[in-house]
Amino acid sequence: MDRPHYKFWPQRLPHSITVPATSLxxxxxxxxxxxxxxxxxxxxxxxxxxxxxxxxxxxxxxxxxxxxxxxxxxxxxxxxxxxxxxxxxxxxxxxxxxxxxxxxxxxxxxxxxxxxxxxxxxxxxxxxxxxxxxxxxxxxxxxxxxxxxxxxxxxxxxxxxxxxxxxxxxxxxxxxxxxxxxxxxxxxxxxxxxxxxxxxxxxxxxxxxxxxxxxxxxxxxxxxxxxxxxxxxxxxxxxxxxxxxxxxxxxxxxxxxxxxxxxxxxxxxxxxxxxxxxxxxxxxxxxxxxxxxxxxxxxxxxxxxxxxxxxxxxxxxxxxxxxxxxxxxxxxxxxxxxxxxxxxxxxxxxGLKYQEGYGLTETAAPSHANPFENPKQQCLGIPYMSTDARVVDPDTLVEMPVGESGEIIMRGPGVFEGYWKRPDATAAAFIEFEGQRFFRSGDMGRMDEDGYFFITDRLKRMINASGFKVWPAEVELLMFRHPAIQEACVIGTKDAYRGESVKAVVVLRPTHKDTTEQEIIDWCRENMAVYKIPRAVQFVDALPKSGSGKVMWRLLQEAESGSR
Missing domain, CATH: 3.40.50.12780 (ANL, N-terminal domain)
Structure with a gap:
């Protein structure tokens, strides 16, 4: 693989390192x-x-x-x-x-x-x-x-x-x-x-x-x-x-x-x-x-x-x-x-250059970082030491040309072993690429001609509120425990300070039609971490569903994004 970022690699740094064989x-x-x-x-x-x-x-x-x-x-x-x-x-x-x-x-x-x-x-x-x-x-x-x-x-x-x-x-x-x-x-x-x-x-x-x-x-x-x-x-x-x-x-x-x-x-x-x-x-x-x-x-x-x-x-x-x-x-x-x-x-x-980086829980934090000598703004940086990262078509898993968007995958010694008690999720999270085991990040990005990576979108349904990752499915599971909620779909809404905030689109049970937005928010405050709490609740008569009965959350997200 061509590694164009090596021409920007700090001369003081090795491309990979030998790690102590001891415990932390x-x-x-x-x-x-x-x-x-x-x-x-x-x-x-x-x-x-x-x-x-x-x-x-x-x-x-x-x-x-x-x-x-x-x-x-x-x-x-x-x-x-x-x-x-x-x-x-x-x-x-x-x-x-x-x-x-x-x-x-x-x-x-x-x-x-x-x-x-x-x-x-x-x-x-x-x-x-x-x-x-x-x-x-x-x-x-x-x-x-x-x-x-x-x-x-x-x-x-x-x-x-x-x-x-x-x-x-x-x-x-x-x-x-x-x-x-x-x-x-x-x-x-x-x-x-x-x-x-x-x-x-x-x-x-x-x-x-x-x-x-x-x-x-x-x-x-x-x-x-x-x-x-x-x-x-x-x-x-x-x-x-x-x-x-x-x-x-x-x-x-x-x-x-x-x-x-x-x-x-x-x-x-x-x-x-x-x-x-x-x-x-x-x-x-x-x-x-x-x-x-x-x-x-x-x-x-x-x-x-x-x-x-x-x-x-x-x-x-x-x-x-x-x-x-x-x-x-x-x-x-x-x-x-x-x-x-x-x-x-x-x-x-x-005289400070803000150094942006990128990583996931699965990659032990950084998989990419901007070199001190040549950082780019609003950029994930280049693959970290001992790390190989690519951009592939999420469906065909074929590597994308420079500048074109695809899913970021990576391998290296920082990548986790797998999910606890979840062999199914572990199997789905990894692919074989060029004979090596790569982790699928779920994030969509592109690589420029210098080998720097940029986020373009995400495959995963996730809300980023001041750097905290909010996963709608988890919030929905909690909200379904509220006696007034028949159905709920959680989406992201733009927030000038936090970047994104949480919004819940809710169908009330017929017996609880007098429930207010504030009552839902107050209940959420008692039952979930503060960064997950919906800042807004919208009541609807029904959620859009596909032919198989799945809630079409993308339609609600697109409507929310287009209304602002």
């Missing part, structure tokens, strides 16, 4: 020995050194082992960004187990699936989220419930009296400072984080390696419930190592960790890459533009992975001129295109 835990253990006193995790002014980070993870791994966690067991990790998330993530790996990262915005109805599908019996969460997770577990059949839950309070890792540039946003204080009571876990036991660290149980022998499963993140699709993506230590290790080399990473890197670390980008491109190189994670639990501006200035942040709406919001702050962004050497992200005018302003004011 090894990266932390090595840097705890190399940089014992160096800050690893910073949270509202409180610092945790690499030595203490590793020690806490060892102690927590010992408790998990004592509670019965065995090699390969799946452990739910349900938290907003905080030091405990990072410590727990590595503790689970240290205990030879598998991290199941869960979006903390999920509600009990959604959380049930994340307990039953991976057969999880153990969970680690924060006090504010524990009641919802317990509610989900308690509603299950006794054989499917969680057996143990470890619960931390945010103040376990920072001083609630902190003031100044590194203090939380005032609106966060009640959320962060409240000491939540432990929930009742039917048929199980709940333990405080502080007790788990103080229990004194030795960790088990660390026996997992590159070919063991490390992570089971969930991704939704066009139909049904979310599917678990099997990632071994090796796929995450490859992309962490590639991230270090691609970005000239060193132990002096300081990362603003605001992208959620339940998301594959946060897990791999931010958390694991930073720990691999011995850098510092300056952690934000949520987005706030002025907290971000102060932290970048105060902590001399060098690297900021984000979604474009964060940059737009920060630059719109009335305090923006007072923030010092001069320490930044890398700023970039994905999930949505960066508006050209904003990218241009970043370059003119700070």
């Amino acid at each position: 835990w090894h990266n932390l253990a090595v840097n705890a020995a190399r940089y014992p006193r160096k800050p690893a995790l910073v949270f509202f002014g409180s610092e945790i050194s690499y030595a203490e980070f590793a020690a806490q993870a060892e102690r927590l791994a010992g408790t998990l082992h004592a509670l019965g966690v065995q090699r390969g067991d799946r452990v739910i990790l349900d938290m907003q960004n905080c030091p405990q998330l990072v410590i727990a993530h590595f503790a689970i790996l240290r205990a030879n187990a598998v991290v199941v990262p869960v979006n903390p915005m999920n509600r009990a109805e959604e959380l049930k699936h994340y307990i039953t599908d991976p057969d999880a019996k153990f969970a680690i969460t924060t006090g504010d989220l524990a009641p919802e997770l317990a509610k989900a577990s308690n509603a299950l059949d006794p054989k499917d419930r969680l057996a143990h839950m470890i619960v931390t309070q945010f103040t376990d890792t920072f001083d609630p009296e902190v003031t100044g540039d590194e203090a939380p946003a005032p609106a966060w204080r009640d959320w962060l400072l409240t000491q939540h009571p432990l929930p009742a876990l039917e048929g199980g036991a709940v333990m405080r984080w502080t007790e788990a660290l103080a229990a004194g149980h030795p960790p088990p022998e660390h026996v997992v390696g590159a070919d063991d499963m490390a992570l089971l993140p969930y991704t939704s699709g066009t139909t049904g419930l979310p599917k678990g993506c099997i990632h071994h230590h090796s796929s995450l290790m490859h992309n962490a190592c590639a991230g270090q080399i691609w970005g000239l990473g060193s132990a002096e890197v300081v990362v603003l960790a605001v992208v959620p670390m339940f998301h594959i980008t946060g897990v791999v491109s931010m958390m694991h890459t930073t720990v691999l190189i011995g850098g510092t994670l300056v952690i934000m639990p949520r987005w706030d533009r002025d907290v971000a501006g102060r932290l970048i200035s105060r902590r001399k942040v060098t690297s900021w992975t984000n979604i474009p709406t964060m940059v737009i919001d920060l630059m719109a702050s009335p305090n923006f001129a007072s923030y010092d962004l001069s320490s930044l050497s890398y700023i970039g992200g994905g999930g949505a295109a960066m508006p050209q005018a904003v990218a241009q302003r970043l370059f003119e004011q700070f």
